[in-house]
Amino acid sequence: MELDKTDFKILAKLQDNGKSSYSEIARVINVSEGTVRARINKMLKEEVFEFIIHMNPNKIGLHVQAIIGLETKLGLQDHIACQLKTHQSVRFIGAFSGKHDLIIQGYFRDNEELVSFVNEQLAKIEGIISVDVNVELKQYKDTFSYIDT
Amino acid sequence: MELDKTDFKILAKLQDNGKSSYSEIARVINVSEGTVRARINKMLKEEVFEFIIHMNPNKIGLHVQAIIGLETKLGLQDHIACQLKTHQSVRFIGAFSGKHDLIIQGYFRDNEELVSFVNEQLAKIEGIISVDVNVELKQYKDTFSYIDT
DNA sequence: CAGTATTTTTACGAATTTATTAAAAAAATA
């Protein structure tokens, strides 16, 4: 799908405020409400973006965040990733080039829950060679606003 | 702030669909629209969550994703993080315990842009001792739905 | 425990937004 100037203007507005109304965006970028709606619906269908909420983990009792690098046995990476995917605590999983085959980001209630995730949940998955746990001490940024306004 | 059952029901609905209307949520969880609205506004004020859009980087031309671990000179970590924060390409920055002092996640147009980020942008920041670049080969998950429905 | 204050929920109407759709305009195609 080809995004044009109007699409990017819409995305720029939504990037600033995910709750902007069609009408509001329409007024700002000088097109009709119907145009904004049509384009948003098209982009949603094409999975250009999604409307979501971003929860503050701390505020819902998840006080420990970690990025965990995994070394996996050749051939088992995909299977391992798919098992991890179902875990409630896991926010991100990717396969990577570099030292770690898989990198995952997870949110946990406390250190105990993190430890149990590593020593119980991960431990029982076959094919994990090594685990490198990095615990977050401070967060500086967790937003993405690529599009210029 | 103390979140109760009703708050969590609201969050659960919004987690499924960030565009659910107050009325829609109200119908499902059997309270008035005003209650849903009041609680959402309160949670927004308390920064429990935000309404955002999640863009699919590929669809806006960002085909290279990377997680970069940095080793930083003692005392300069905070300053480095704050400089990185302003970068358009950077989605996530955290300070961590473990091998890397800072871990960042970034989205780039192509390999060239990633390389220029590392060799030009990072290179000119004072106090970075080492850089460990992991390029994403496949993404398995990038969503968070912690709350049970 | 009664009484008062505070917070939360509900309910209602006005303002606004969304959704549907037909016609106009623009763009693409032959």
Add this chain to the structure above:
DNA sequence: TATTTTTTTAATAAATTCGTAAAAATACTG
């Protein structure tokens, strides 16, 4: 240039949001 296809607009009906006052529930106090 004519024709088809896509996109935008405009108009109106349906639904949602918003502001607010009253009712209900909860918390607080003597």
